[in-house]
Amino acid sequence: MVHHVPVPPTAPQFLGALHPPVPIPGPPPPPSPSAVRDTPAVPAADSALQRILRGPTGLGTTSLSLTRGDAPSLPDQVPSAPAAPAEGRAVPGLYHHPVPEPDPVRVEEVSSRIKRWAEDEVQLYPEEWEGQFDGFSVGRYMVGCHPDAPTVDHLMLATRLMVAENALDDCYCEDHGGSPVGLGGRILLAHTALDQLHTTAEYAPAWQESLTSDAPRRAYHSAMDYFVRAATPSQADRYRHDMARLHMGYLAEAAWAETDHVPEVWEYLAMRQFNNFRPCPTITDTVGGYELPADLHAQPDMQRVIALAGNATTIVNDLYSYTKELNSPGRHLNLPVVIAEREQLSERDAYLKAVAVHNELMHAFEAAAADLAASYPLPAVLRFLRGLAAWVDGNHDWHRTNTYRYSLPDFW
Numbered sequence: 001m002v003h004h005v006p007v008p009p010t011a012p013q014f015l016g017a018l019h020p021p022v023p024i025p026g027p028p029p030p031p032s033p034s035a036v037r038d039t040p041a042v043p044a045a046d047s048a049l050q051r052i053l054r055g056p057t058g059l060g061t062t063s064l065s066l067t068r069g070d071a072p073s074l075p076d077q078v079p080s081a082p083a084a085p086a087e088g089r090a091v092p093g094l095y096h097h098p099v100p101e102p103d104p105v106r107v108e109e110v111s112s113r114i115k116r117w118a119e120d121e122v123q124l125y126p127e128e129w130e131g132q133f134d135g136f137s138v139g140r141y142m143v144g145c146h147p148d149a150p151t152v153d154h155l156m157l158a159t160r161l162m163v164a165e166n167a168l169d170d171c172y173c174e175d176h177g178g179s180p181v182g183l184g185g186r187i188l189l190a191h192t193a194l195d196q197l198h199t200t201a202e203y204a205p206a207w208q209e210s211l212t213s214d215a216p217r218r219a220y221h222s223a224m225d226y227f228v229r230a231a232t233p234s235q236a237d238r239y240r241h242d243m244a245r246l247h248m249g250y251l252a253e254a255a256w257a258e259t260d261h262v263p264e265v266w267e268y269l270a271m272r273q274f275n276n277f278r279p280c281p282t283i284t285d286t287v288g289g290y291e292l293p294a295d296l297h298a299q300p301d302m303q304r305v306i307a308l309a310g311n312a313t314t315i316v317n318d319l320y321s322y323t324k325e326l327n328s329p330g331r332h333l334n335l336p337v338v339i340a341e342r343e344q345l346s347e348r349d350a351y352l353k354a355v356a357v358h359n360e361l362m363h364a365f366e367a368a369a370a371d372l373a374a375s376y377p378l379p380a381v382l383r384f385l386r387g388l389a390a391w392v393d394g395n396h397d398w399h400r401t402n403t404y405r406y407s408l409p410d411f412w
Contacts, residue, residue, distance in 0.1 A: 086140075086401035091319050092412050093352070095359040096396045102143035109152050111139030114159045122218040124167055135404035138163055145280070145394030148387060150289045157227050158287045161239075162280060164219035165246070171216050173250055180254030187247045193220035195240045231286045234294040239286075242279040249275025253333060268338045269311070269357075277317070277395065278310035284387030285380070292384040301372045302381075308365035309388045313395045315358040320399040320406040322351065348411045365392070 090096060118124040118133065125133055142159045149155045172178050172186050189210060197207045211221045228236045252271045256263060263271065285292045296302060318334040325332035335357060340350035369385045399406060 088401040088403050089408070090396075090400050091355060091408060093355050093359075094316075094319070094396075095362045096316075097393045099144060099390075099393045099397045100147075102140050102394075106143045106152060106155065107139045109139075110143055110155050110159055111137075113152070113156055114138055114163060117156075117160060117222070118163060118219075122215065122222050124163070124215050124219055135402075136163075136166070137398070137402055137404070140401070141394070141398040144397055145391045146284065146287045146387070147390050147394070148288045148383075154230070154287050154289055157230055158280065158283060160219070160223035160226055161283070164216065164223040165243075165279065167219045168216035169250070171214070173254065180257040183254045184251055187250060190217050190220055191244065191247055193217045194224045194243055227283075227286070231283075232291050234297075235283065235286045235291060238294070238297060239279060239283055242282055245274045246276070246279055249273075256333065262333070262338060262341050265335075265338055265342050268333065268335065272314050272318075272335075273307060273311055276310040276314035278306065280395075281309055281313070281388050281391035282306055284391055285384055288383065288387055290380060290383065292380050296376065296378070296381055297384075299372075299376075301368065301375065305365065305368045305372055305385065305388065308361055308368055309392050312358060312361040312365055313392055315354065315361060316396050316399055319351070319354060319358065320402075320408075323407050323409050324405060347409075351409060351411055362392075 086101065115133070138159055142155050142162060143149075146155055146158055149158075168187075168190055170178065172183060172190070173180075192207065193211050197204070199207060211217050224236075227239065231239070249271055253275055255261075256271075315335055318336065322334060322336055325334055325337075331337070335354040336347065336351040339345060339353050340347055343350070343353075345353065366389075369389065373382055373385055
C-alpha cells in the first residue's frame with residue numbers, strides 16, 4: 001500500500017498527451033440552444049484530465065512521461081500508411097474526444113485472427129450470421145481502444161473476451177434466441193467457464209463436458225484460457241469479479257422484462273453500472289503488458305474512476321443503439337426510453353436529456369481521474385488511467401463509425 005504520497009510540483013502535468021487534436025471529418029451541426037448545455041465535442045480549453053495527461057516538462061522528468069520512457073515498444077507493429085477516415089457522425093452535443101484512425105495493419109490482422117478463432121476454435125456462429133459478425137468490426141474496436149498494446153497477441157486477449165461476452169448477450173439475452181425466462185440458470189452455468197467449478201470426481205466430467213455444449217460457453221472457456229495464461233492471478237480474478245457484476249446486471253434487466261417493469265431513472269442507471277462495459281477497460285493493463293497492483297486497483301478513488309468510465313461508455317451505447325433497439329421486436333430499455341416514460345418527456349427531449357446525463361458522467365470521470373493521478377503519481381496508476389481514458393475514447397469512436405449497426409435519430 002502507498003500512503004500519503006507527496007505530490008510533486010509537476011503533478012498537474014503527468015501522463016502524456018492523451019487526447020491529441022484529431023479532426024473528425026464531416027462535423028455534425030450544433031444542437032439547438034435548448035438541447036444540451038456544456039457539451040463541446042472538442043473543448044477549446046483543456047479539461048482537468050487533459051492537463052494532467054499532458055506529460056512532465058521540467059528537468060529530470062523524462063522517466064515520468066508515458067509518451068517517452070514509460071511507453072511500450074510495439075515490436076510486431078509494421079508501419080503503415082494512415083487509414084482513410086471512417087464514415088459516421090457523432091451524436092450532436094455529445095462530449096467526447098476524437099481519436100486517430102486505428103492502425104489498419106493491426107485492424108486487419110486482429111480481424112483475421114478473431115474470425116479464425118470464432119469459426120475454427122469455438123464454432124461461434126452458423127454461416128447465416130457471418131455478415132453480422134463481420135459488421136461488428138471488432139478488430140477496429142479493439143485496436144482503437146487499446147493503443148498501447150505491445151503486440152497483436154495482447155490485442156487478441158481483449159478481442160476474444162469481447163466477442164465471447166457479446167455471444168452470450170445475443171444468445172442468452174437478446175436477438176438470437178435470448179429470453180429472460182430461465183436466464184439465471186444459463187448465466188450461472190456459463191460463468192463457470194470463467195470461474196472454474198471445484199466439485200467431486202463423480203460430477204466433474206459432466207461439468208467439463210458442459211463447457212462445449214453451446215457457443216457462449218465454448219467462447220467463454222476458450223477466451224478465458226488464453227487470458228489466464230497471459231494475466232497475473234490478480235488480474236484474472238479481477239476480470240472474473242467484473243464479469244459477475246455484468247451478469248448480475250443482465251439478471252436485473254431480465255427480471256424487469258419478465259414483469260414488464262420500467263424502472264425509475266435512478267434505478268436504470270444503477271442497473272447500468274453493472275450491465276455495462278466495465279470488464280473491457282479494466283483489463284487495459286493486461287492488454288498493455290503490465291499490471292496495476294491489486295491494492296491500488298482496490299482503492300475507493302480508483303473504483304470510482306473505473307465505475308464512471310464504465311457508466312459513461314455504456315450510455316454511449318444507449319444513445320447510438322437507440323434507433324436500432326426501437327426497430328427491434330419488443331421493448332428494449334435504454335436511457336432515453338426510461339427518461340421519456342418516467343419523466344413524461346417527448347422522445348426528442350428524453351434523448352437530449354440522456355446526452356446531458358452522459359456528459360455529466362464524462363466530466364465526472366475526467367475530474368476523478370485527474371484527482372487520482374495527482375494523489376497517486378505512480379507509473380502503473382498513471383498508465384492505467386491513461387488506458388481507461390483511451391478505452392472510453394475508442395469505444396465512442398467505434399460506435400460513431402459503425403454505421404452497419406447504428407444510425408442516429410432525426411432529432412436535430
